[in-house]
Amino acid sequence: MMLTTLAVLQALTIVIGVYAMTTDFSLGALTRQSPPTKPTASPPEGSPSVPVVTSGPVLAQLSVKSGGGPLPTKGTLTRQLTSALGDEALGSHVGAVVIDAATGERIFAANADTPIVPASTTKVVTCSAALASLGPDTRLSTRVVQGAKPGTAVLVGGGDPMLAGPSAKPTYPKQASLATLAARTAATLKSQNLRKITLSYDTSLFVGSPIAPGWKPNYVPDGEVAPVYALTMDEGRQNPRFHQPRVSNPPQYAAAAFAKLLAKQGITVSRSVKPGKAPAGAPELGRVDSAPLYSLVEHALTRSDNDLAEALARHVAIKEGQEASFEGGTKAVVAVLQRLGAAQGISLSDGSGLSTRNRISPGALAKLIAMSGSPSQPNLHAIASGMPIAGFSGTLGNGRRFTGSDSRGEVGLVRAKTGTLNNVNTLAGMATTKDGRLVTFAFMADRVPATAEPVLDRLAAIVARS
Incomplete structure (x- = not known):
């Protein structure tokens, strides 16, 4: 019985000083809450943090089919995101997109189809292909x-x-x-x-x-x-x-x-x-x-595990009849994505995102993440359940993310995969709007002067409170 991928978003129950995740067959959604306190410790990147909070459930249930509520007002969202995208910390090469998970409609787009160095958000692509090709219950x-x-x-x-x-x-x-x-x-x-x-x-x-x-x-x-x-x-x-x-x-x-x-x-x-x-x-x-593979995928995404991502790409190659090498793995991953109708805008040299030769568009990432919540793609649910939770887990629970005055109010309300290389910062994931509409997003920059992580957090927070 699959435990952690039975929900696209896990029901996260928070008690003072402790949080625990439970799952079921329906899609969870991020819901409003009063802002929790900041984490008191700063564990190394990739380690889960345990913040002290007093709010109730962070994740409640939402039907993907219905979308959960009305779409956010496009004019307001566009104005706020456009302003944030102008931040100099992002550098000169930036792409962004926000997609309605239920319909696939682009609510916001700026260079959404531009290929950008994805860094570790590449793992969303690799893990999606692994789940689709090998199946979530496969074991190594x-x-x-x-x-x-x-x-x-x-x-x-x-x-x-x-x-x-x-x-x-x-x-x-x-x-x-x-x-x-x-x-x-x-x-x-x-x-x-x-x-x-x-x-x-x-x-x-x-x-x-x-x-x-x-x-x-x-x-x-x-x-x-x-x-x-x-x-x-x-x-x-x-x-x-x-x-x-x-x-x-x-x-x-x-x-x-x-x-x-x-x-x-x-x-x-x-x-x-x-x-x-x-x-x-x-x-x-x-x-x-x-x-089982679904829990390996969750680990790879939450901890941004490069070694596991590269192994999964090679297993996809074997299943797809390619040689189990970097070249064969990337060919096989793209072939699986073509079957899913999600290969456009994706060019790979490795499975982890360490390669600076990878290129993925924001639109491609957001589309894949939306697919992970679709009832028609149950094998992909571990993509959603494996992404770090803002302020709580994995590479978003390291004490550095979602700590600014313009993002800490959305702690617990965003799930997203991070990407970091020299001069590259990316963030791709999902959130719900204030009216409960599930949306996916991707914000990517690959000519960053220093670090753009606070700006990416602000962009995701804008989406979550729109």
């Missing part, structure tokens, strides 16, 4: 199979970058565990009277360069992402609690850790653990599965 499997010779075994990477290593702490969504895989494999080997093996590892599911075109040289050293391989533990982090440092050879690092875990289970592994290829149809010795 990491396996151990029997090798070609007696007494050999092969650790087969299944493209799950969230595979938890031995020192990882429990997280949500619950991760597949390398320790569990070792225990299951050891049990099978012992049942075959094998207590000593030669181990190799197979990373052939993904192909091509592990570094995307348009990635800056500092991305891996700075911990923004690990080189992309089909076998990765803790997203290539040396310590799963910290973004950096990332290991240079994630498959070898994971295989070495697995060998030590087998030893703890009473299985001696030969000293040399090398790359290899699993024989076709080889008997399975052990297997662990990831959380």
